[in-house]
Amino acid sequence: xxxxxxxxxxxxxxxxxxxxxxxxxxxxxxxxxxxxxxxxxxxxxxxxxxxxxxxxxxxxxxxxxxxxxxxxxxxxxxxxxxxxxxxxxxxxxxxxxxxxxxxxxxxxxxxxxxxxxxxxxxxxxxxxxxxxxxxxxxxxxxxxxxxxxxxxxxxxxxxxxxxxxxxxxxxxxxxxxxxxxxxxxxxxxxxxxxxxxxxxxxxxxxxxxxxxxxxxxxxxxxxxxxxxxxxxxxxxxxxxxxxxxxxxxx
Amino acid sequence: xxxxxxxxxxxxxxxxxxxxxxxxxxxxxxxxxxxxxxxxxxxxxxxxxxxxxxxxxxxxxxxxxxxxxxxxxxxxxxxxxxxxxxxxxxxxxxxxxxxxxxxxxxxxxxxxxxxxxxxxxxxxxxxxxxxxxxxxxxxxxxxxxxxxxxxxxxxxxxxxxxxxxxxxxxxxxxxxxxxxxxxxxxxxxxxxxxxxxxxxxxxxxxxxxxxxxxxxxxxxxxxxxxxxxxxxxxxxxxxxxxxxxxxxxxxxxxxxxxxxxxxxxxxxxxx
Numbered sequence: 003x004x005x006x007x008x009x010x011x012x013x014x015x016x017x018x019x020x021x022x023x024x025x026x027x028x029x030x031x032x033x034x035x036x037x038x039x040x041x042x043x044x045x046x047x048x049x050x051x052x053x054x055x056x057x058x059x060x061x062x063x064x065x066x067x068x069x070x071x072x073x074x075x076x077x078x079x080x081x082x083x084x085x086x087x088x089x090x091x092x093x094x095x096x097x098x099x100x101x102x103x104x105x106x107x108x109x110x111x112x113x114x115x116x117x118x119x120x121x122x123x124x125x126x127x128x129x130x131x132x133x134x135x136x137x138x139x140x141x142x143x144x145x146x147x148x149x150x151x152x153x154x155x156x157x158x159x160x161x162x163x164x165x166x167x168x169x170x171x172x173x174x175x176x177x178x179x180x181x182x183x184x185x186x187x188x189x190x191x192x193x194x195x196x197x198x199x200x201x202x203x204x205x206x207x208x209x210x211x212x213x214x215x216x217x218x219x220x221x222x223x224x225x226x227x228x229x230x231x232x233x234x235x236x237x238x239x240x241x242x243x244x245x246x247x248x249x250x251x252x
Numbered sequence: 253x254x255x256x257x258x259x260x261x262x263x264x265x266x267x268x269x270x271x272x273x274x275x276x277x278x279x280x281x282x283x284x285x286x287x288x289x290x291x292x293x294x295x296x297x298x299x300x301x302x303x304x305x306x307x308x309x310x311x312x313x314x315x316x317x318x319x320x321x322x323x324x325x326x327x328x329x330x331x332x333x334x335x336x337x338x339x340x341x342x343x344x345x346x347x348x349x350x351x352x353x354x355x356x357x358x359x360x361x362x363x364x365x366x367x368x369x370x371x372x373x374x375x376x377x378x379x380x381x382x383x384x385x386x387x388x389x390x391x392x393x394x395x396x397x398x399x400x401x402x403x404x405x406x407x408x409x410x411x412x413x414x415x416x417x418x419x420x421x422x423x424x425x426x427x428x429x430x431x432x433x434x435x436x437x438x439x440x441x442x443x444x445x446x447x448x449x450x451x452x453x454x455x456x457x458x459x460x461x462x463x464x465x466x467x468x469x470x471x472x473x474x475x476x477x478x479x480x481x482x483x484x485x486x487x488x489x490x491x492x493x494x495x496x497x498x499x500x501x502x503x504x505x506x507x508x509x510x511x512x513x514x515x516x517x518x519x520x521x522x523x
Contacts, residue, residue, distance in 0.1 A: 006317075007364050007365075007368070008360075008364070009359075009360040009364055009368075009396060010317040010349075012360045012395050013315075013316065013317050013349050013360065013395075014317065014350070015395075016357065016393075017348045017350070017351070017357065020353065020357065021351065021353065028395050030393050030395050034392050034394075037392045037393070037463075038355065038392065038393065041355055042353060042354070042355050045354055045355060046354070049354075077351070078351040078352075079351050079353075079354075080351075080352055081352065082283055082311030082313075082321055082324045082347075082352065083283050083284075083286065083287070083311070084281075084310075084311075084354065085284065085288070122291065122292070123289065123290055124288075124289055124290060125287065125288070125289040126293070127289075178290065182290050182291045182294070
């Protein structure tokens with residue numbers, strides 16, 4: 003193996019020191035190391051505060067600062083893109099964070115806040131043409147993310163912090179419409195299943211509703227079709243579903 | 253193309269409304285704009301319709317111990333091609349070792365690092381199919397000084413033949429913090445090419461310590477140094493940077509006017 007040049011060893015030691023994960027073994031003024039440590043900490047503090055405002059609001063200042071330090075010291079960030087730091091932070095919460103004081107919904111809440119950011123910057127979708135909900139093969143927009151959480155993350159805030167996991171999961175679809183605005187819809191078991199089917203299979207709205215009627219052994223499939231069509235219209239209006247890409251005739 | 257402004261989203265609305273003609277181009281950090289869609293992409297398309305763009309990167313880590321991030325460089329190239337960006341500048345520094353650090357760390361000043369960086373510059377330029385220019389950074393620690401800062405920078409410029417993004421504020425900040433003469437330093441640089449100059453404000457923490465915050469108005473000694481740079485290296489395009497305590501666009505345009513006044517006075521030979 004090639005010998006690591008001396009200057010790289012210095013870079014390694016200095017980097018560890020400014021991240022706060024080790025004292026600086028070099029002949030560098032500790033006050034100078036501290037200047038970098040503070041700059042890096044303040045920069046990350048601002049980024050995470052802005053990207054995760056609800057999460058931030060649940061911490062007291064001291065715990066929040068400790069969280070930033072621990073993130074910097076334990077998570078090996080890789081992305082060169084500033085807007086992807088939020089994703090690095092999610093990785094950290096999933097893999098390196100280990101605090102008994104954290105509420106059990108913390109990771110889910112952070113994920114939900116990240117989804118909004120990610121969708122806002124996601125590459126574009128379209129075209130948004132006209133759709134026959136019953137007869138066209140449908141697809142779920144790449145900008146509509148079907149999410150299942152243990153906690154009602156969309157309601158969590160300073161004044162609502164559930165201590166125990168509710169019995170029913172929370173289904174949400176977070177989406178970006180053609181006007182580039184972000185919205186979310188809370189789903190129930192039926193609407194979540196409908197969207198999931200359209201995501202998994204290349205089928206029409208009518209076919210999806212027929213599958214659900216069979217699954218539920220619904221006594222009145224016609225009522226389900228009518229109700230289902232209303233759901234689909236709402237999804238369509240919000241640009242959650244689109245007509246599937248037409249395949250070329252073979 | 254004589255005066256540029258470092259673009260900040262804080263003054264996006266004012267800029268779109270006023271479209272000031274005193275600004276000739278905009279400088280932006282590609283790390284905030286590549287691979288995106290949505291509202292932010294619309295914002296960029298709009299800017300691109302009204303102003304030429306130059307890119308000033310933050311995450312290349314040209315002097316860093318990790319291998320160059322080539323997928324990232326490929327994305328940069330696509331971005332530059334799409335928005336007709338021909339000028340790409342970065343920093344003579346590195347962004348951490350094992351973990352990417354979102355800041356600019358001071359290079360160990362040594363011969364070995366010069367050869368290492370010069371070879372990486374060639375690789376970057378090959379991938380981007382564009383020249384790169386590196387900025388003289390401000391720094392607050394000196395982890396290794398086999399060479400002086402000046403020897404180090406000149407070593408890079410000579411061996412790699414890359415351009416220098418001449419940052420006069422950084423020279424001023426370092427001259428106070430590292431205790432040397434700013435004008436002598438400025439005059440001793442040996443750039444083959446300077447695509448443009450940076451000016452900015454800083455934050456004076458004490459008599460002998462300045463933080464390069466880009467968060468205040470520019471002070472007279474820095475204007476003086478800009479003047480000096482023009483006399484030494486010619487009337488070069490100049491970018492005003494402001495990254496903190498961002499005032500109204502109108503207030504920033506007053507500083508743009510000062511740059512123009514200095515350029516005009518040099519042009520007329522009145523200085």
